[in-house]
Amino acid sequence: MPRRRRIAAVRPNAEFAEAAERHLDDVLAFLVYLTGDRNVAEDLTAETFARALERWRRFDPRRGSARTWLCQLARSTALDHFRSEERRRRREGRYSVDVREPVEAPFGSGLSPELEGALARLSAAEREVIALRVVVELDGETAARVLGISVTACSTRLSRALQKLEKEVSAGVAA
C-alpha cells in the first residue's frame, strides 16, 4: 500500500479510537436511560460504535462535535432496536417485557430505589431528554439537535420530565 494511502487509512482510525474512548460513557449512559436496560444498552453501544466506524469518513467536525454525532447515531440505533422489538412482540403476540429478566440498578449504581423506580416508570421519550441534558450534560441547542426538535420544545420536554420524575420519586417515598 502506498505510504500516503496508508497514512490516510490509519489517521481516521486513530481519530475514531480517540473519540470512542472519550465518549463511550456518554453514549452508554444515554442508551441506558433510553432503553432502561443495561444489557441492551451495552449491545446497542457496541452497535452504535460499529456504525460510527463504518461512517466515520462522513463525519464532518464543522457540522457538530463527535459527541453530538455519536448521540444521534445512538438514538437512531436505539429506535431501530425499538422498532424491531415492536415487530417481534407483534409477531409473537406478547410483550417481551413480560419475559425480560429484571436487571439490578439499570440506571447506575448509587441511585436511591425511589429514584430508580421513578426512572423506570418514565417513558423512553422522557428519559432520553433527561439523559442528554442532565446525565450527559449537553447544552439545550445540542440536545435539541440530537432529538430533532426545537430548543424551546427540548426545554419544555425536560421540564415536564423532571417534574414527573420528582412526582414519581415523592410518590415512591410516600409509599
Next chain:
Amino acid sequence: MSPLELVDDRFEKLASELRAARPIASEELRERVRSLTPPPPPRLELNLRRFVPAAGLAAAAAALTIAVVLAVVRGSNPHPVAAEKTSASKAALFPRGLVQSASAARTPVHGAPFRLDLNKALAPSVSRLQRYDAVLRVRVASQEELSKQTQDAIAFTRNAGGYLAWSSYSAPGKGGNSELVLRIPIEHVQEAIADFTAYGDLVKQQIVLKDLQQKVDGLTATIVRLQEDLVKIHSQLAGILSPEQRAILEQRLQQDKTRLAALTSQRASTVRRAQMASVALAMVVGPKPAAAPAGRFHRTIDDAASVLLRELELLVYALLVAGPLLLLGGAGVLAGRMMRRHSDRRLLERA
C-alpha cells in the same frame, strides 16, 4: 454554568444524584469497542453533502467551458454586424450576376465606418448602353439629418442634371423615413452612390446592371429594314399598278410607317433609359447598430457572454418545468420526515 440552570434550579438536587450515579462502561464493553475493525474502504462512496457542491461546481465549469469553446469557434468567423457590412460592400462592388471578380474585393476593417470607394464602385460601361438600377438604404442619426440629407440628395441630383422621379417623406415622433427615386445621368451615378452612402450607416445596397445595347442594336436594324421597305413601297407606288395592287401596297405602307414610328419611339426611350440611372434611396432614422467588436478577443468574450446567457435561459426554463415536480418531491420528503419523527416519538413514549 450547569445546563440545567437554564431550565429550572428546583431540580438541582435531583440532577446531582443522577449525575453522581451516571452509568460507566465496563472494561468488557471498552474492549469490545476497541476491537472493532474498520470495514474495507468503499471504492465509490457517494456523499451527497460533498457531491452536490462538487457537481454544481463541475456543471458551472462545464457551462463556462462550453461557452468559451463555442465563442472561440464563433469568434473565428466574422461578426454578424461586420458580416452585414461586408456583404453590403460586396453587393456594392460586385452585384448579383457580376461577381466573377469578387476575389478582388477587400473586406472592410471590423468596426470601421463603411464608405464606398468611388474608384472601386461598379462603373457603367462607356461603350455600351446599359440600364443602371441602384437601391440604397441608409440609417441616419436624427430627424434633422434625415431632412438635411433628403434635401442634399435632391440638390445633388439636380446639379448632376438629373431629376426627382418620386418621393415620400414622413417624420412622426422621434423616427422618420424618406424615400426618393432619383434619375441621375449615368456618368454621375458612381459619384452619387458614393455621396449617398456617406449620409449615414449603409444597411442595404443593391445595384442591378442590364445591358441594353443588344436591344437598341436590334431595334436599329429593324428600323433600317423598315425604312428600306418604305423606300421600295414608295418606288412601286410611283409605277403602274392595278387598283387592287395599289390598295395593298398603300395598306402595307401605312402599317410599316406606324411600326417604324413605334420602334423609333421605343429605341429613343431605351436610349434615354440607358442615359439616366435609377437610384432608389431610402433613409430611416434609427439608433446606430452596435459596432462590431474590434478584435477577435472581444468577439470571443462577447460570444461567450451570449452563450452563458443562453445557458442561463435554458437553466431557468428547466427549473420552471421541473419546479412543480421538485416542490412536490420536497413536500413529500418533508412530510415523510415529519411522519417519521411523529412515529419515533410515539415509539419512545410506548417504550
